[in-house]
Amino acid sequence: MKITKVQAIQMSAPVPERNRHRTDLGTKVKSDATLIRVETDAGLVGIGAALGSPPIVQAVVDHELAPECQGEDPIFSERIFEKMYNGSRARPALERGVTQADESRRRGVIMEAIAGVDIAIWDVKAQALGVPLYHALGATRSSIRGYASGGWAPGEEAEAELGGYAAKGFTAVKMRVVGRDGFSIENCVRRVRAARRGIGPKAELMIDAHGSLEVATAIRLARELEEYDIAWFEEPVTPDDHAGQAEVRRSTIIPIASGEREFTRFDFADLLERRALDIAQPDVARAGGMTEIRRIAALTSTHGVRLAPHAWGSGVLFAASLHVAMSAPNCHILEVTQGYMPMMWELFEEPFDIRPDGTVHAPDRPGLGFTLRKDALDKFRYIDGPEFVF
Numbered sequence: 001m002k003i004t005k006v007q008a009i010q011m012s013a014p015v016p017e018r019n020r021h022r023t024d025l026g027t028k029v030k031s032d033a034t035l036i037r038v039e040t041d042a043g044l045v046g047i048g049a050a051l052g053s054p055p056i057v058q059a060v061v062d063h064e065l066a067p068e069c070q071g072e073d074p075i076f077s078e079r080i081f082e083k084m085y086n087g088s089r090a091r092p093a094l095e096r097g098v099t100q101a102d103e104s105r106r107r108g109v110i111m112e113a114i115a116g117v118d119i120a121i122w123d124v125k126a127q128a129l130g131v132p133l134y135h136a137l138g139a140t141r142s143s144i145r146g147y148a149s150g151g152w153a154p155g156e157e158a159e160a161e162l163g164g165y166a167a168k169g170f171t172a173v174k175m176r177v178v179g180r181d182g183f184s185i186e187n188c189v190r191r192v193r194a195a196r197r198g199i200g201p202k203a204e205l206m207i208d209a210h211g212s213l214e215v216a217t218a219i220r221l222a223r224e225l226e227e228y229d230i231a232w233f234e235e236p237v238t239p240d241d242h243a244g245q246a247e248v249r250r251s252t253i254i255p256i257a258s259g260e261r262e263f264t265r266f267d268f269a270d271l272l273e274r275r276a277l278d279i280a281q282p283d284v285a286r287a288g289g290m291t292e293i294r295r296i297a298a299l300t301s302t303h304g305v306r307l308a309p310h311a312w313g314s315g316v317l318f319a320a321s322l323h324v325a326m327s328a329p330n331c332h333i334l335e336v337t338q339g340y341m342p343m344m345w346e347l348f349e350e351p352f353d354i355r356p357d358g359t360v361h362a363p364d365r366p367g368l369g370f371t372l373r374k375d376a377l378d379k380f381r382y383i384d385g386p387e388f389v390f
C-alpha cells in the first residue's frame, strides 16, 4: 500500500450572534479546523485534523509534508512521523537512531500539521488492518469516563450551569476560572462555591485558568479553593513558565494539570523533570498526532502522571482523542465539550456514543470509525480572519 495524495482542507464554523459570549480569550466569532485527507493506492482514505491557522497548515501540507508522505506505506507510521519531524535529516536521524529535528518543525503550526497528517495515516493503517484505531494502538478499554467541559457562567449562575452538566449524568465537570463576569479571587471563589452546590459533594470539579494568572495569584486562589475539593487546577500560569507552574504545584494540595499548548514528548519531559504537573493534557492534533501522544503517555506514566487528553475542536479531533483514551493505560478521563461546536457534532454520519452515565464508548468500525457527512465540506467552508475578537 502506498500513499498517493495528502490534502489539507480549511474549515470554519461561524458562531451565530446569539451564541457569542465574551471570555478571557475574547469573543469567539468562529471555530476553525483543518481536515487532512490521506489517499492510498489501495482505495483506502484516512482523515485527520490539525489545530493551527488553516491557511498556514494547508501551505505546510501542500509544500512540505505531502511530497514527503507520497509513496510511503502507512503501515510504517513511525517512519513517516520521523520523516516529517526530521525533515531533510530524516535519513541520518533514522540510520543513527538520533533525533535531528528540522529547525522549524519542532513546535508551532508545522508540528500541528504533522499531527493532523499522522492522525490520518493511523486512520488508514487501522482500516488496512481491519480494526478500530485503538485496537491498532493497543487496546486498554472500550469505554471511559467523560467529563463535561464548560463553566463560564457568572457569579451564582455557576450553580445551575455546572449542576446542569451533572444532571446530564456527568460525574466530573470543569469550569473556567475567568467567568463571563471577569476575574477576581473573590468572584472565582463565589462561582466555585456555587458550582459545588450545583453538582453536590460527590461529583469531581475541575477548574481551568487558561494560563492567565501570575504565580502569586494562582497560589492564593488555589489555597482559597482547597476546601471545595478540586480535582485539578488546569493551566494556572502560562505554558511558557514551567518553573512557575511547579511553584504553584508545590504550594497547594490541588493537583495541577496542563499540556494542551505543549508540543511533543520533549515539552512534557521538561514539565515532568520540574515536577510541574499531576495530570498531562496533550492535544493529539497539536502535540504530534497518534505517534507522539503514545510516547507522551508512556513518558508521563513513568512519573505517576495521569493522562486526560485535551479534546476541544472538530469531530475528527474528538474521535482521535477517544482512541487515545481507549489505548493509553494511564488515561483516566476524556474531555467532552459543552461549548457551541457544530464541527464536533455535525461533521459525521455516525453520532458519538456518549451514554447517560457520562461514559464515552469506542466505535467498533475500522480506523477512526467515522464517515464525513456529504454536505460537511460545503457547510463548513473556511472563513478568513481570527477566531476571537476583543
Ligand SMILES: [Mg+2]
Pocket (backbone or CB within 6 Å): 208, 210, 234, 235, 260
Ligand atoms: Mg484548558
